[in-house]
Amino acid sequence: MGHVTIFSGAFGSGKTEIALNFALERAGQSKYNKVLLADLDTANPYFVARDARDMLEAKGEKISIIAPVRELAQADVPNLPVEIIGLLRTDNEMVIDLAGDKFGALVLGYISGHIRARENYDMYLVINPFRPFSSSLDEVMELSNLLERAGKIKFTGIISNPNLVEETTADLIKEGHRRVVGFATKLKIPVAYLAVESKHYQELYPEYGSSLKQIKLFLRPDWIRGF
């Protein structure tokens, strides 16, 4: 069975953008015809992976978005794509975007048996320490415990995503990353990588090397920049 990679994290941690970037990266390398990107974020239909469906299809990316059918894409209900269990029991490579709250925990509880059966998986906790409810160890621990207990799955890595979107600077990334590393040490979960927007990559590479990964934002509208 192919690999399953789950991205979870608090509301607004950047997990959806990071899952999209990861799926695109895998699409170029996977032995499977298409990498499946499952949008299981049921919390709120604003700025979700399914919004990128048209863009990915238009670019001919080797990604298939698994999300509620188009007619229900904006429906404000706990809405899982019906084929998710079938797909988890099929040989494929899958990336899962999962809400990091009690609703995400509920979804994880529902699918985790099938994920454990596949054995070959990673579950990442995405942290932006500049977000409310993610700025202290207690808050991050509360979140990771909630998901780990619900899913009976341990996080295999933390993804550090310190940013203030357009106002991010290299110094801010460094400061935020230090805090995330502090959380990771206390939680005894390794830091898988530090995600930064492409424009910061060159400057930070000498310090962080291969633990640095550059990402591109797909869901953030261009017009928000420069005010």
Add this chain to the structure above:
Amino acid sequence: MERVLMKGNEALAEGAILAGCRGFFGYPITPSSEIAEYMARKMPKIGGVFVQAESELAAINMVYGGASTGARVMTASSSPGLSLKQEGISFIAEAELPCLIVNISRGGPGLGGIQPAQSDYFQATRGGGHGDYHTIVLAPSGSQEMMDFAMEAFELADKYRIPVMIMAEGTLGNIMEPIIMREPVSKFIEKPWATTGCKDRKPNIVNTLHLGNEELENRNHQLFNKYQIINENEKRADTFLVEDAELVVVAFGIMSRIVKKAVVEARKQGVKAGLVRPVTLWPFPDEHIRTAAKNARLFLSVEISMGQMIQDIQLALAGSVPVEFYGRIGFTPNPEEILQEILRLAEREGL
């Protein structure tokens, strides 16, 4: 200065807390639910009260009760929820109680959808419920203003003893932006009218029933004298490149930021465009509109609705300059789309 990355809804909730709000009563609804969620997490930790009411009606009447005691209290909802609250808002307006009412608006009519809209403009600015009344309506344009206006709203509410509404599109409630955390408010206006227990004084009575004919009319005159003062003192708008503008675009909320980009582009292409951004929707900044009309040949109202604010612009201009309309429903149009409309109108008018 502590900076954090906040959704508009979170920034608004934190702003209310910084303003001393210690009572939140609401019923969650997308795209406003993050406000209730934030309050549910924070209020119990700071000695505040969070109640998920059994309905929107219950929630607004809890605000009515809470505000009567002089406490800073609020509710938040989204369009269909605001419709349900209208009876209570009318009562609160008549009782002259300060409070904050938030509408993170979505498309209607009916259940509509959860996509962003500004089509509750009439409801917000014309009172909304029964009887002759107004609420002050503020329209923030970004996360920082969601926080700042929430704080400002409580000051205005206490100053004028009036419910203040913040209306923001679903997009603004949900988009994240970096903000600077403000200092908590420490000075509050005295409220000698509040029902705080009447030991050693006459009871304060909060009541909206006026059975006598003259009493009823007098009551309405009292309210309207107050509205007149607010009208004179509290109209607010931002203007951008309007001095020599031949085509003045009017837009509020997050829409105004998008239009600003389109105006900058239009200028680059030789069209003398400008922007008026109403900050208060009621009272409507009609003087800013008239000032901007000095060299204007055409106005354009851009709204996420079928055209509501356009009527206030027309009233302000009183026929002196024609007003065009461009609107979408459920979409936040991008600057390019607005630019094309500006260029189309400029070419048609020979600007």
